């Protein structure tokens with residue numbers, strides 16, 4: 001339940017073709033270290049292009065972040081994507097709210113995020129696939145650095161089971 005099902009080098013590696021193959025039409029997006037560096041309001045140029053590609057391909061997008069409204073709302077508004085802050089991942093509550101807001105079936109939905117103990121586990125709890133991405137920037141937050149350490153056995157397990165870095 002913590003081992004990634006899919007591990008991407010970064011969010012821009014997720015293609016419309018990949019999503020189409022899996023029947024995924026909507027993505028719930030983590031913010032910190034998935035779309036931008038932790039706490040940053042900057043949108044990397046490559047991620048901006050990726051968001052555009054997703055929108056052009058009819059992929060519905062909604063941000064679900066555990067961070068505060070104050071941190072998430074300005075960023076979400078700037079990139080033109082709806083948002084849910086204080087998402088309570090790994091609990092499935094925020095994901096359920098997001099699914100209702102998007103009006104899609106659970107089988108059409110996937111979560112994109114960088115942390116196994118919040119994002120990966122939330123997807124498992126809610127029964128949707130998680131497209132795990134490698135963190136965008138090195139972690140400066142001590143608590144997160146410690147969790148990264150705890151994530152390593154599960155990352156190794158992904159590769160041992162034949163998983164590729166997508």
Ligand SMILES: [Mg+2]
Nearest residue numbers: 030032033114
């Ligand atoms: Mg994150």
